Amino acid sequence: MVRLGIVGFGVHGRHTLAAGIFGGKVLNGKLTAVCDINPEKLAWVKENHADIKTFECPEAMFKSGEIDAVLIATPHYDHPPLAMQAMDAKLHVLIEKPAGVYTKAVREMNKKAETAGVVFSIMYNQRTNPLYRKMHEMVQGGELGELKRFSWIITDWYRPQAYYDSGGWRATWKGEGGGVLINQCPHNLDLWQWICGMPKSISAQVHHGKWHDIEVEDDVTAYAEYENGATGVFITSTADCPGTNRFEILGDLGKLVCEGGKLMHTKLEISEREFNRTNKEMFASPKSTTMELDCPGDAGHVVAHMGILNNFIDAISKGEKLIAPGEEGINGLTISNAIHLSGWLGKKIDLPLDEDLFKAELEKRF
Amino acid sequence: MVRLGIVGFGVHGRHTLAAGIFGGKVLNGKLTAVCDINPEKLAWVKENHADIKTFECPEAMFKSGEIDAVLIATPHYDHPPLAMQAMDAKLHVLIEKPAGVYTKAVREMNKKAETAGVVFSIMYNQRTNPLYRKMHEMVQGGELGELKRFSWIITDWYRPQAYYDSGGWRATWKGEGGGVLINQCPHNLDLWQWICGMPKSISAQVHHGKWHDIEVEDDVTAYAEYENGATGVFITSTADCPGTNRFEILGDLGKLVCEGGKLMHTKLEISEREFNRTNKEMFASPKSTTMELDCPGDAGHVVAHMGILNNFIDAISKGEKLIAPGEEGINGLTISNAIHLSGWLGKKIDLPLDEDLFKAELEKRF
Numbered sequence: 001m002v003r004l005g006i007v008g009f010g011v012h013g014r015h016t017l018a019a020g021i022f023g024g025k026v027l028n029g030k031l032t033a034v035c036d037i038n039p040e041k042l043a044w045v046k047e048n049h050a051d052i053k054t055f056e057c058p059e060a061m062f063k064s065g066e067i068d069a070v071l072i073a074t075p076h077y078d079h080p081p082l083a084m085q086a087m088d089a090k091l092h093v094l095i096e097k098p099a100g101v102y103t104k105a106v107r108e109m110n111k112k113a114e115t116a117g118v119v120f121s122i123m124y125n126q127r128t129n130p131l132y133r134k135m136h137e138m139v140q141g142g143e144l145g146e147l148k149r150f151s152w153i154i155t156d157w158y159r160p161q162a163y164y165d166s167g168g169w170r171a172t173w174k175g176e177g178g179g180v181l182i183n184q185c186p187h188n189l190d191l192w193q194w195i196c197g198m199p200k201s202i203s204a205q206v207h208h209g210k211w212h213d214i215e216v217e218d219d220v221t222a223y224a225e226y227e228n229g230a231t232g233v234f235i236t237s238t239a240d241c242p243g244t245n246r247f248e249i250l251g252d253l254g255k256l257v258c259e260g261g262k263l264m265h266t267k268l269e270i271s272e273r274e275f276n277r278t279n280k281e282m283f284a285s286p287k288s289t290t291m292e293l294d295c296p297g298d299a300g301h302v303v304a305h306m307g308i309l310n311n312f313i314d315a316i317s318k319g320e321k322l323i324a325p326g327e328e329g330i331n332g333l334t335i336s337n338a339i340h341l342s343g344w345l346g347k348k349i350d351l352p353l354d355e356d357l358f359k360a361e362l363e364k365r366f
Numbered sequence: 367m368v369r370l371g372i373v374g375f376g377v378h379g380r381h382t383l384a385a386g387i388f389g390g391k392v393l394n395g396k397l398t399a400v401c402d403i404n405p406e407k408l409a410w411v412k413e414n415h416a417d418i419k420t421f422e423c424p425e426a427m428f429k430s431g432e433i434d435a436v437l438i439a440t441p442h443y444d445h446p447p448l449a450m451q452a453m454d455a456k457l458h459v460l461i462e463k464p465a466g467v468y469t470k471a472v473r474e475m476n477k478k479a480e481t482a483g484v485v486f487s488i489m490y491n492q493r494t495n496p497l498y499r500k501m502h503e504m505v506q507g508g509e510l511g512e513l514k515r516f517s518w519i520i521t522d523w524y525r526p527q528a529y530y531d532s533g534g535w536r537a538t539w540k541g542e543g544g545g546v547l548i549n550q551c552p553h554n555l556d557l558w559q560w561i562c563g564m565p566k567s568i569s570a571q572v573h574h575g576k577w578h579d580i581e582v583e584d585d586v587t588a589y590a591e592y593e594n595g596a597t598g599v600f601i602t603s604t605a606d607c608p609g610t611n612r613f614e615i616l617g618d619l620g621k622l623v624c625e626g627g628k629l630m631h632t633k634l635e636i637s638e639r640e641f642n643r644t645n646k647e648m649f650a651s652p653k654s655t656t657m658e659l660d661c662p663g664d665a666g667h668v669v670a671h672m673g674i675l676n677n678f679i680d681a682i683s684k685g686e687k688l689i690a691p692g693e694e695g696i697n698g699l700t701i702s703n704a705i706h707l708s709g710w711l712g713k714k715i716d717l718p719l720d721e722d723l724f725k726a727e728l729e730k731r732f
Contacts, residue, residue, distance in 0.1 A: 151601065153517060153614070158651040160642050205569070205589055205597070211642070221589055221599060223571055231571070233587060233599060235517060241638045241651050242621055244614065248519070255608055272607045276526050276577070285524040285607050 002092075002313045005033035005067035007058050007082055009041040012096050012123075013073035016305050022049075025306040029069075029313040035061045058082055062089040069119070069316060071309070072096060075169065076177055080105035083120070087112045092119040094312045097186040099329030101177030101362070103337055104355045106330045113326055120326030121312045126187040127194065127323050128307035130295040131263050135249065135256055136195045138265075145253030145271055147230040150196050154236050156243030157184045163238075164214050171214035173365040179208075179216030180238045181336045188236075190324075190332035196232065196249065198331055199224035201350045206343025211239030215365070222339045234339075254288065266290040368458075368679045371399035371433035373424050373448055375407040378462050378489075379439035382671050388415075391672040395435075395679040401427045424448055428455040435485070435682060437675070438462060441535065442543055446471035449486070453478045458485040460678045463552040465695030467543030467728070469703055470721045472696045479692055486692030487678045492553040493560060493689050494673035496661040497629050501615065501622055502561045504631075511619030511637055513596040516562050520602050522609030523550045529604075530580050537580035539731040545574075545582030546604050547702045554602075556690075556698035562598065562615065564697055565590035567716045572709025577605030581731070588705045600705075620654065632656040 004021070006013045013036075021031045034045045035055040042054040055061035062070065062085055069092035072082050080100040083093045093113065099106045099122050113120035126132055138144050157180075169175030176182055181189070207219040218239055224232040237243075246259040252274075254267045268275075268286040275286045307323070314320035337358045338349045344361050370387070372379045379402075387397045400411050401421040408420040421427035428436065428451055435458035438448050446466040449459045459479065465472045465488050479486035492498055504510050523546075535541030542548055547555070573585035584605055590598040603609075612625040618640075620633045634641075634652040641652045673689070680686035703724045704715045710727050 149601075149603070149606065151517075151519060158638075160645045160647070160650060162646050162650070163648045166648050203571070205591075207595075207597075210595060219597070221597060223587055223589070225571075229573075229576060231573075231585070231587060233601060235515075235599060237515070239638065239642070240515065240616055241634065241641075242632045242654055242656075244621075244623075246612075248610065250606055255610075257610075266608045268607065272524075272605065275607075276605070279526045280528050281526075282529045282532050284526060284528070288608055290608075 002029040003032040003068045006071045007035045008074035009036040020306045033066045087116040094121045122329045124324035125304035144251030149250045150232040152247045153244045155240035156245045158241045159238040189335045193331040202338040203348040204339040204342040263293045368395040369398040369434045372437045373401045374440035375402040386672045399432045453482045460487045488695040490556045490690035491670035510617030514616045516598040516615045518613045519610045521606035522611045524607045525604040555701045559697040568704040569714040570705040570708040629659045
């Protein structure tokens with residue numbers, strides 16, 4: 001049994017992670033400690049789960065000897081420093097998304113995890129979604145051929161002004177480090193790179209406080225180019241109602257379209273690139289067949305979280321391969337930072353990212 | 367009976383326009399003259415339709431007194447000079463798309479039509495497509511509210527290298543004035559502006575000869591901004607296989623999605639903008655209902671052409687309102703030119719377009 005501690009007993013910590021554990025959804029782990037700065041939350045733990053130790057200070061919990069691993073579910077900026085403190089105490093770490101606000105900090109976490117020899121994972125729970133897993137397997141496995149184009153319109157997370165008014169830290173550069181990119185998009189930016197790979201450059205149109213009275217971005221259209229010439233478009237906003245979630249990927253062997261919980265696959269009989277070279281008819285095109293792929297439906301939010309948590313525990317106790325290893329947290333965040341930077345500077349950003357420039361530009365906005 | 371003459375007896379002139387007229391699809395007009403530089407085509411006319419006069423020279427046909435109106439179906443660059451010659455002869459004019467390659471020339475055609483007092487229309491036959499007509503009515507009629515965003519992925523016109531190799535003039539700056547934008551897209555760029563209106567700026571990523579051995583563009587991602595803050599994305603290519611045709615429009619009162627011959631409408635009970643201002647709940651959103659709109663299906667290519675042709679004839683004989691008036695030809699072409707210019711110069715292009723700059727930049731590429 002891996003002994004788990006949670007830092008941050010809020011929406012994610014209590015209502016997703018702890019709820020799943022209490023609900024018997026975690027097989028080889030148990031919750032033995034909870035840390036929060038709010039005494040009321042700790043009082044609830046004491047009253048309802050007397051066997052669980054409570055802490056107001058994360059460091060005390062990390063050094064208590066009561067836990068083997070820690071689940072970090074605090075505000076964004078705290079993820080890296082808390083994770084590194086825990087790693088120093090030789091604890092395994094699972095952090096909520098985003099991995100952080102700066103890629104630099106994520107890089108440091110990864111180094112520390114390696115040095116400390118602990119397991120480090122990120123709650124990219126959408127990687128357990130069967131639709132996205134299938135897309136990842138098909139694109140990375142080569143079944144779609146060479147990537148040519150993708151487009152993802154992901155706007156189905158409407159947020160009214162009341163949402164932004166609910167907490168002073170929300171949607172501020174200093175409090176969150178951004179808007180829709182850093183709060184709603186981390187899963188999708190991770191899936192983008194997990195499925196399609198990392199682009200070589202990003203040009204983005206970023207609108208700050210366009211639909212809401214906020215200082216950060218709430219409307220983004222990003223354009224990416226890949227080393228092989230492929231391009232991609234990513235459109236997001238928190239003001240689209242009704243929103244859309246449509247992810248299309250084209251390779252030289254076919255096309256995937258994920259929308260409305262369905263994944264459609266069109267498979268070409270011959271590579272388009274090869275056909276283009278060899279065909280002699282003016283209006284001909286490669287033959288194809290289209291079918292819906294059989295992916296067991298998305299099992300929902302809590303199950304997805306538990307999928308990552310069980311995998312994290314099995315990685316600790318049985319050496320199982322991580323679904324969402326810490327090293328990969330840097331990729332989605334790099335895309336996020338590059339979009340921000342492109343918007344601020346009004347120009348194309350080449351990757352790898354100039355991390356110091358990003359940090360300086362972000363801090364100008366504090 | 368309006369007496370019609372056709373200039374250019376090729377794919378459009380003979381197999382679409384004349385075929386429709388011969389097939390009895392035109393009620394109040396008859397074909398009385400045909401002009402082509404190819405004697406074989408004229409020989410076919412003489413042999414099969416002895417009552418139709420044939421001409422090798424357009425001007426001779428225009429001055430012959432045998433026709434009241436002319437249908438121009440020649441290569442792109444010839445549309446404006448031929449149209450103006452016909453207007454000088456007081457003939458009504460219907461030209462194939464595109465209206466021309468330069469907006470300046472289209473502007474001149476419009477002036478001349480006004481001075482000559484003739485009817486001038488453009489073969490924007492897709493305006494008769496019931497799906498697009500419905501979208502036009504709903505957006506321009508205000509049913510969708512204020513425009514917020516559109517995206518159109520229009521890539522379902524695959525062209526292999528053999529297509530481009532079939533004629534030396536194809537896909538050259540000098541021969542056609544561009545690639546996918548000027549050859550495949552004119553209808554769609556017209557529909558864009560007809561349905562959503564004209565943007566105030568365009569930023570485009572334009573790839574020349576990316577997928578084919580050609581000098582002009584075959585892959586475009588364009589981003590547009592509107593005066594009211596709305597944005598749009600238009601993605602096109604001739605190398606996507608299988609291609610996509612998906613047009614989504616979001617207003618503050620709802621959303622339209624046109625794909626696969628279906629038009630889906632989601633209607634909000636209250637304007638999103640108003641809801642955003644007045645709602646007090648963090649995770650609430652306006653209530654909505656989604657339905658498929660009943661649009662009689664697209665009747666096909668020839669019928670669509672005949673719709674515009676019959677309307678043109680009725681405008682001449684009965685003063686009926688034009689579906690695709692000449693003045694509007696400038697709008698789609700302005701968007702096309704702005705996308706080209708943005709791609710060449712690597713920067714955002716504000717509208718109205720600097721027409722002289724566009725012409726100079728295009729001619730640099732001859």
